[in-house]
Amino acid sequence: xxxxxxxxxxxxxxxxxxxxxxxxxxxxxxxxxxxxxxxxxxxxxxxxxxxxxxxxxxxxxxxxxxxxxxxxxxxxxxxxxxxxxxxxxxxxxxxxxxxxxxxxxxxxxxxxxxxxxxxxxxxxxxxxxxxxxxxxxxxxxxxxxxxxxxxxxxxxxxxxxxxxxxxxxxxxxxxxxxxxxxxxxxxxxxxxxxxxxxxxxxxxxxxxxxxxxxxxxxxxxxxxxxxxxxxxxxxxxxxxxxxxxxxxxxxxxxxxxxxxxxxxxxxxxxxxxxxxxxxxxxxxxxxxxxxxxxxxxxxxxxxxxxxxxxxxxxxxxxxxxxxxxxxxxxxxxxxxxxxxxxxxxxxxxxxxxxxxxxxxxxxxxxxxxxxxxxxxxxxxxxxxxxxxxxxxxxxxxxxxxxxxxxxxxxxxxxxxxxxxxxxxxxxxxxxxxxxxxxxxxxxxxxxxxxxxxxxxxxxxxxxxxxxxxxxxxxxxxxxxxxxxxxxxxxxxxxxxxxxxxxxxxxxxxxxxxxxxxxxxxxxxxxx
Numbered sequence: 001x002x003x004x005x006x007x008x009x010x011x012x013x014x015x016x017x018x019x020x021x022x023x024x025x026x027x028x029x030x031x032x033x034x035x036x037x038x039x040x041x042x043x044x045x046x047x048x049x050x051x052x053x054x055x056x057x058x059x060x061x062x063x064x065x066x067x068x069x070x071x072x073x074x075x076x077x078x079x080x081x082x083x084x085x086x087x088x089x090x091x092x093x094x095x096x097x098x099x100x101x102x103x104x105x106x107x108x109x110x111x112x113x114x115x116x117x118x119x120x121x122x123x124x125x126x127x128x129x130x131x132x133x134x135x136x137x138x139x140x141x142x143x144x145x146x147x148x149x150x151x152x153x154x155x156x157x158x159x160x161x162x163x164x165x166x167x168x169x170x171x172x173x174x175x176x177x178x179x180x181x182x183x184x185x186x187x188x189x190x191x192x193x194x195x196x197x198x199x200x201x202x203x204x205x206x207x208x209x210x211x212x213x214x215x216x217x218x219x220x221x222x223x224x225x226x227x228x229x230x231x232x233x234x235x236x237x238x239x240x241x242x243x244x245x246x247x248x249x250x251x252x253x254x255x256x257x258x259x260x261x262x263x264x265x266x267x268x269x270x271x272x273x274x275x276x277x278x279x280x281x282x283x284x285x286x287x288x289x290x291x292x293x294x295x296x297x298x299x300x301x302x303x304x305x306x307x308x309x310x311x312x313x314x315x316x317x318x319x320x321x322x323x324x325x326x327x328x329x330x331x332x333x334x335x336x337x338x339x340x341x342x343x344x345x346x347x348x349x350x351x352x353x354x355x356x357x358x359x360x361x362x363x364x365x366x367x368x369x370x371x372x373x374x375x376x377x378x379x380x381x382x383x384x385x386x387x388x389x390x391x392x393x394x395x396x397x398x399x400x401x402x403x404x405x406x407x408x409x410x411x412x413x414x415x416x417x418x419x420x421x422x423x424x425x426x427x428x429x430x431x432x433x434x435x436x437x438x439x440x441x442x443x444x445x446x447x448x449x450x451x452x453x454x455x456x457x458x459x460x461x462x463x464x465x466x467x468x469x470x471x472x473x474x475x476x477x478x479x480x481x482x483x484x485x486x487x488x489x490x491x492x493x494x495x496x497x498x499x500x501x502x503x504x505x506x507x508x509x510x511x512x513x514x515x516x517x518x519x520x521x522x523x524x525x526x527x
Contacts, residue, residue: 001176003130003152004243005118005137006159007097009090010147012114013037013049013081016089034072038065039081048081085302087113093146094246100133105243107160110192115148115163117156117243134171154179156243157235161190161209180236184210191231197224209235252290253348254278261300261341265329268297268345269322275347276318283352289314292351295325297336298344305336310384312377314353320378327385400479402439402523434477434495436505436524443521446506454512457494461506463522468498479507495526 009015014035034054038045045065054076059068069076087106094104094116103119120133127133134150141148151162153174162172165186174182183190186209189198201224206212212220212232221229233239254275262268272295283289291314297305307328315321329336380391394406446461457473475494489510497503503526510518 001154002119002121003124003154003176004156004159005100005120005134006115006151006153006156006163007118007137007141008111008115008149008151008160008163009093010149011049011051012090013086014051014079015146016086033075033077034059035077035079036065036068037079037081082302083113084304088304090114090116091246097137100127100137103243103245105156105245111160111164115160117159119243120152130173134173138171153182155234155237156241157192157231158183158237160192161186161235165190180213183235184208184213188212191228191235193228193231197228200224251349252279252282252352253346255296255344255346257344258342261343262345263338263341265326268295268329268342269326271345272325272347273318273322275345276321279347279349280316280318283349284316284355286352287355288352289316289355290321290349290351291315291353292349293321294348294350296344296346296348297338297342298346299338300340300343303339305342307332308350310351310381312380314355316355324381324385327382331385399482401481402435402479403441403443436503436526438525439505440523443507443523446520446522449520454518455492455508457496458506458520461520463504468496468502468504470496471499472497476508493523 014037034057035051036047036054036059037049039048040046043064047059047061047063047065047068049061050059057072059072059076065078090106090113094106097104097116097118101118101120101123105117105119107113107115107117120130124130124133127136130152134152138148138150149163149166149169150171151159151166151174152172153159153162154176158174158179161183162168162174166172187198188201188206188209189195191209191212201207201212206215209232213236217229230239234241256271256275262271276290279290291311293309293311295307295309297307299305307325309321309324309328311324383391390410392408392410395409396406397404399405444463446458446463448467449458449461451458455476457475458470460467460469462468473494473496476492477494478490478492480490481488491507491509493505493507495503496506504522505524505526506520506522508518508520510516512518
């Protein structure tokens, strides 16, 4: 059974701000004033986080900032909310926590995005047991002035409930298999449910998780939906809750800083090309090429802009990367918002692929040769950057039925090519492909069909409210479904040309019998 540690970071945005200020060389001493974080909400600015001093004064998250200033006075230190900086700092803290286990998952929106989970199954013995691991983690966080509450349980939901709502300042260790008894006295708000659902449960008298677990499930599902029961089952260990571990940092990357910030598109592209030239030799030494990259642009005011770039096939060519980034920046335009400029540019390779072996000439540097190659791949990559649309292509399928013989799917390299050679039939006027240029998504029925023989080609028929008289017909070509599929009538296909010169692809489904006549359909147009 897994053992999950939940680390809830108290006053996380303010902790991050306080640590950022202490790293500044000439930072002024922090004033002894209550600090809050505010963001725009309903009715203006609202408090999103408070420190211990502000909590003592009665300030709470969600309260309007104007009301707090009216109660406490103008001496409140107000900091603007910066979710991107908070997430980046939390990711760095998660990477640090990998000293305990490789499985570290940051909190999601349901937990408030102010903490992380650690799966310490099989790792606690390295620290002298679960008590030693919890003591070491708690001590290191305290030494770095990061207030946190810790809990260890069998499930992420149970561990989070004790860390966030248990009320204990010391680490809590729930014995294995005791999830349900340990949760009975906690508030239903510990189940990570919406505040409105929590308030409704309290009005119904279901204030504790134990009372909620003992209540009949069908009425709860009808009134509150399946989410409430899902959260309850996850806390009690009845349903699994897999953790999504933080992604590994990029192994191939390079960065460049600037004394004078840059903001022009040409400067950004030129810097990206230089960085790719620095990364390419390391990739080439591993026999790999870049297949996805991330360009990180750090503004002077601390805001980070990222651009993700995906390629159809691995490459080492800096010029190719630069062209694709140039197209992406053209599409973004003013949305890039350089502000006062970017002081740091970083390029990371987030996905790699093995390069095909190729004999190079003596004068070949090994970097620019990948600019050549699959021209279709380069076109698809350019289209992805230039327009916000999927690039798809027709891919053949192993079926004789025309509407199932191909399918549309995302474009990728090394597709089976469609070979059209030798697919024409000799006839007066030159070869004509045996398959129409336009294939209808659904066959359209033809009415008033007249043919000289029951199994012969049609002489005339009505289609789309117009009578077509056939001047020439070619066929039949019988197509039947595979024998292992459900039985279906065979089709006899004809290429017919009406008096106006229009060529149609029609077929007869089934055979004429005494009980019913065969049906005719039009499935495509030639020209």
